[in-house]
Amino acid sequence: MKLNKKQVHILSVAEKLFAENGFDGTSVRTIAKEADVNVAMISYYFGSKEKLLETFLLYRIADFRNELVKVINQEKSFLERLDNLIELIIHRIHSKRRMYKIIHFEFSNETRGFDFKAYTKEKLESFKTIKAFVEKGQEAGVFIKNVNVELLMPTVQGSYFNFYYNKRFYKTLIPLENDVAVDIYVHQTLTKHIQQTIKSLLTNEI
């Protein structure tokens, strides 16, 4: 897939608007205006509004597995690698939160006809990688065996996204004046909380 500068620009404008107002809440005219291009350029470049979203998803879902494997193969303890794994996941979903919001919303709608193969494939590969890591930790006696490995990702990612989707509420609870303060909170406090949560779950019998 070769995309020129203008196409990439349109996609990033569309990402912002789709995440803010949804696919249906964003008109091609709004995208065109914000991207400073003629309306017809969207059909010209992408074919249609739906194909624009599909192009965006293919373009944005980069290969995540390599990053995971790199962290997992470090010469460190299981707990250290687990910490790094979670830090990587949170960093990634935070930087791609707009894309995830679009996916969460459209993917959970079973009647929508979008092609989510790339997303499903990436998710499955991440799951397999993490599962293998946890099982090795269990064999090594570091992690307990009584754990639902397929529900680890929902807890890690879900903790982040439930915070993100309720950001307006948490701003009234925690001092989060601007985007920088939110970034710091996510990469420090929230990441630490999730690391603590998963480490507790994986190491302590109840």
Added chain:
Amino acid sequence: MKLNKKQVHILSVAEKLFAENGFDGTSVRTIAKEADVNVAMISYYFGSKEKLLETFLLYRIADFRNELVKVINQEKSFLERLDNLIELIIHRIHSKRRMYKIIHFEFSNETRGFDFKAYTKEKLESFKTIKAFVEKGQEAGVFIKNVNVELLMPTVQGSYFNFYYNKRFYKTLIPLENDVAVDIYVHQTLTKHIQQTIKSLLTNEI
């Protein structure tokens, strides 16, 4: 707020459609058709499409605090009450998942002008109640002190919603043939996983 049968019927139809296709993805004509009423009835009863959503939110966000307090005030151990608390929360958000999907999507959009006071208020009261419970458990020496109480709800609710928003993926991973199978998985496996997670976090030092 007095709502007649027809109004309640329209609201429940709208809830389903809004959750499936979003606020902007659902037309008043679709709602009217599905609810088997004339299009004009929606303006007649609710004033506008936006006010229909606001009416729905006010109608659907019942007082959750009383249910929480009832469980917390049981004459049981802290860990038993914590289990019951989580079971109640999951049961509630699962039964109201459509409403929450609408809220997550519209609430995180800061430019949207909907009134979310009722939701924020309910969330704040739930937080205070849970915070008080955790602090009593800490004083009693059952729960550890090194915990971010404001991030407990994101982990509990987030684990559920990340599963729900990726249901199509988890159906390829776990045998979840129909809605009943999903209900059973949520109320047994997923609930147990979250109970185990929070109990580990609250009782074990890392």
Added chain:
DNA sequence: TACAAAATTAAACAAACGTTTAATTTAAAC
């Protein structure tokens, strides 16, 4: 039965929607 209020309807409204057209400008190749 008579009357007033509430409920319901089909039709019409202007505005916005995604997409296509045909004409024009820009860029690249020779």
Added chain:
DNA sequence: GTTTAAATTAAACGTTTGTTTAATTTTGTA
């Protein structure tokens, strides 16, 4: 410099959108 392809434009296309209108039917009350 000429030719060919790509990029860009304003305008128009037919639908669909949320809402309102005015007329009609139903319901409740006296």
